[in-house]
Amino acid sequence: MHDVVIVGAGPVGLFLACELGLAGCSVLVLEREPGPGAPLKAQPLGMRGLSGASAEAFYRRGVLSPLLEASGVRPGELPFPLRGGHFAGMMLDPAQVDVAALPFRLPGPVPEAVLTSLEAVETVLSEHASKVGVEVRRGVTVSGIAQNDESVVARAGAQEYTARWLVGCDGGRSAVRGLAGFGFAGTGPQFTGYIMHAAVADPEKLRPGFNLTPTGMYIRMPAEGHIGMMDFDGGAFDRSQQPTRDHLQAVLRRVSGTDVTLGDVRIATTFTDRAMQATTYRQGRVLLAGDAAHIHSPLGGQGLNTGIGDAVNLGWKLAATVHGYAPDGLLDTYADERRPVGAWVLDWTRAQVAAMRPDPHGRAIQGVLRDLIGTRDGATYVFQKLSGAWIRYDLGSEHPLVGRSAPDLCLEDGTRLGDLLRDGRGVALDFSDGRLLQDSAMGWESRIRYAAGPAENDLGLGAVLVRPDGVVAWAGDRCPDREGFGRAAERWFGSPDTL
Structure with missing residues (x-):
């Protein structure tokens, strides 16, 4: 029996498989297509844009450089026009985007966007999945799902695949979604x-x-x-x-x-432009991610990026659940955090469709939007949405950095946060004099990597605790609250090993 069976070997399924494999889970990926290549995945029809948030996810796992190479980006080249994008076909003027207004940005090696293809993404992730022990079986069509309190079985013809958990990453026409009885609600199409x-x-x-x-x-x-x-x-x-x-x-x-x-x-x-979302992302031991959980028009290129975000969020939480150290309710935070993002994406694409309608109402909306997007505030607003920089999960803290993707903080010895996240553990960065958090971090060594020292730019912080998905779980001032750190560590990483 595997720990996790993933149905679908697209970018979302493969990224999730890599996360689980990195965490030491036994993972089997089932894909209905007999081979990895397809004309719709190669250039030019397979062209896709990765947002800054998605590029950051690849960087934090050490696969951004292979992806850039597979995408034909030569060293030193800009992989995508900086601060590019559009809303409803109305292009942003990159010069109008106020980068300084974006929250908690620090210079680093991650580009603001990457122009790639589905073929390149899947090739790189397939190679990485193999390195972390993931098995992919192709030409397997799942036709039935049954589950009980301890396991779930996926049937494909006469073959059965048993796992402790199953995740449907099998696209907009997800078989898993239908077979497991997920609700799927939304709005119908206006265009072909x-x-x-x-x-x-x-x-x-x-x-x-x-x-x-x-x-x-x-x-x-x-x-x-x-x-x-x-x-x-x-x-x-x-x-x-x-x-x-x-x-x-x-x-x-x-x-x-x-x-x-x-x-x-x-x-x-x-x-x-059909816009639909699963009414829940979990039914017992079956979960959904990517297009299996939400579909919408491709306007703005949000589909792949939202799916990568799902995989990054779910992977470490499901791994902690498999290994038995997840605190109560950790897996439920996947839907709590990602369903609102999916709902926003649906509305973002609906708004674009409304503005593009070829009638007097659509043209009137276009006129207003062109004026707004042409302003500095308007262009910055749209770019912030496209880049994923707007996403902030409600983790119950008033600190403005908590719940956001962590900036790529860099210690004076050159060690970057992205380097420290590469093995899939959380990270405690301690900038305080005297390493005030060192004793507090003891006991979580298998789940939290501790690093200390002065930083090139610590943003006025004394310390931060970062989840494996790169989200800031806790932030302290120049004299960090060790009790607050401990509470945050237990909330996201469970009881320390020493207990």
Whole structure:
């Protein structure tokens, strides 16, 4: 019996598997596709943008450099236009973003965003998963789930896979979600979206970038023949039939207002802005993460980033539960912290769809938004949302840093917080004179890594306790409250080993 079975070997399932494997759990990943490669995952259709928060997660586990290399980023290059992004196709002016207004930022090796592909992400995570002992079995379609108080069984044909826990990371049409009886609620679609890679006889008729038009929207990507479209048909065409060249050309002509001509269509797929979320992220010993827990339109590139955030949050908590040292209620904090983020993403994409509607109401909203996004405060607000810098979990503390992703604090000897988080433990950083927290941290050595010394910039802190997911659990002043540290350590890491 495995500790955890994960259904789905996409980026979310693989990242979660790596987290669990790093923590010493026995992990089996089941994937219905027979092989790791697919045309929709490679460039150009598989192109994705990782936010700063997601790039930080890769950095903290030591796999950011391999990801940049797999994404074709040469050393010293900027992996993505700094402070880029858009809201409803209205592009940010990077010069308008006030970086100083973003909370608790320190300079470090993590880029503000990374342009990559699903293929690159999965390749890097698959290699890392193998290194931490994760087993991946492909060509396995889960058709049944049964659970009791102690275990859960996933059935695939005549084969059964038993584990203490099961996590569905199997995408928007999740089999796990349906088989385990999760509720799924939200709003229906307003458009059918298209992504295609095709020959274009007269590409000069299409303007580069995002183009909102009186009849819809189209995007001409930098890669030749890579085109996206939104047709406000109520989602009628999505999955109803395979998009032919004639159909794609008709839609492109309608939404672009041109007589552009398509040649051979190499590959095309459809999607909608359907926005749905699981009513709970846990049913007994079955949990959901990524698109299995929430689906929405890809506007703003939040899907992959939200899923990576789910995996980072869930991994260490589930590992602590498996190993038996999790404090009461720790696993429940996964849904408490991540469901509100998922709900926000759904509303963020709904707002963009409302602004993009090809009618007088949509155009009126666009006018207001263009004015706001063109201001320094407006551009900074949108960038903060896109980057993930806005996320702060309510951990019951008034300290402004608690609940946020920790800045990459650096000791004077060059040791960075990101380096200390690499093994998946929490970190206690003690900047105080006399190492005031050293005795208090004893007993948690297997779960909390202690480091002390002056910092290049300690932000006025005396000490911080950081969870394995990089979130600040406690922060102390120049003379840290050792009792407060102990309470925070027990809340997130359980009783010390010495008890």
